Amino acid sequence: MTLKLVIGNKNYSSWSLRPWIAMKAAGIPFEEITIPLEAPDFKARARAVSPAGRVPVLIDGEAVVWESIAILEHLAERFPDRGLWPGEPVARAHARSLATEMHGGFGALRSAAPMNLWRPIEVRAMPEAALKDVRLLMRRWAEARERFGAGGDFLYGAFCAADAMFAPVATRLRTYGIAVDEPTQAYIGAIHDHPAFVAWKKLALAETAVVPEDEVDWPVVKRV
Incomplete structure (x- = not known):
């Protein structure tokens, strides 16, 4: 079926x-x-x-x-x-915890920086609450990579469900030019280079419908 x-x-x-x-x-x-x-x-x-x-x-x-x-x-x-979750039990438990934290958290960043794949990469000032979310993200990602990420470019080595949960966040950090450290930049790059994300973005850029509440420059709509 x-x-x-x-x-x-x-x-x-x-x-x-x-x-x-x-x-x-x-x-x-x-x-x-x-x-x-x-x-x-x-x-x-x-x-x-x-x-x-x-x-x-x-x-x-x-x-x-x-x-x-x-x-x-x-x-x-x-x-x-x-392989939607890591095979090793400790890594899998960590990945599930991190993915669930993403599901319920980081609201300030998500509110200030909505996903908008056709917006050009332009720096936009973020409120302190959103920057606090960014600092937490960097700590969480660094911990996952250091403990479990050997052998691959993603949080637990190979791409898994935790990376899927954080993929939209990676786009937000890039789209709005939010300053992050080099390991975080590398992870953002890995997400953007993944063939599945490349396919999604190509289709996204072909869309024409505008949702004003997700256009932070409204009434201007900026497109790459």
Whole structure:
């Protein structure tokens, strides 16, 4: 039975990016269904497939899974051989903790710097609360890389669900020219160079719909 992943606009929908890039990186086939965020009937269409009325949503036969972190866990159970989480138990526990912290945290950074892949890289002043989030991110990423990242460019060596959870954050740091240290820059580069992210961004840049609340320069819309 074909998995169906319901997502929003690729340019803006950071939560949609997370399971999409994880599934592509793991080689899990799926049918993609897009509900444009700007559609007048977005809520109605989203509620038709998810009790939460939001995207993303994974439809796996009779199982309907919403929330990115839940989707990733469901996929890890369905496809235990695809490396969605690290194989070593301690690393896996750490990765799950970090991914869950991302799911519920870093709100100040996410609010001040919405994902917008077609915006040119331009420095934008960030409030102190967002910069505090950035400093925490750098500590968390450094710890994961130092303890578990040997043998690869990602947090736990090979790309996994934790990297999928942080991929939209990596775009935010680059898009808004937020100052970070060299190890963090290298990790941001690794995310941007991953073939699955390259494919997502190419499709995002081909979109034309504008969501004003995610355009920090509104009413100006800046595009690369």
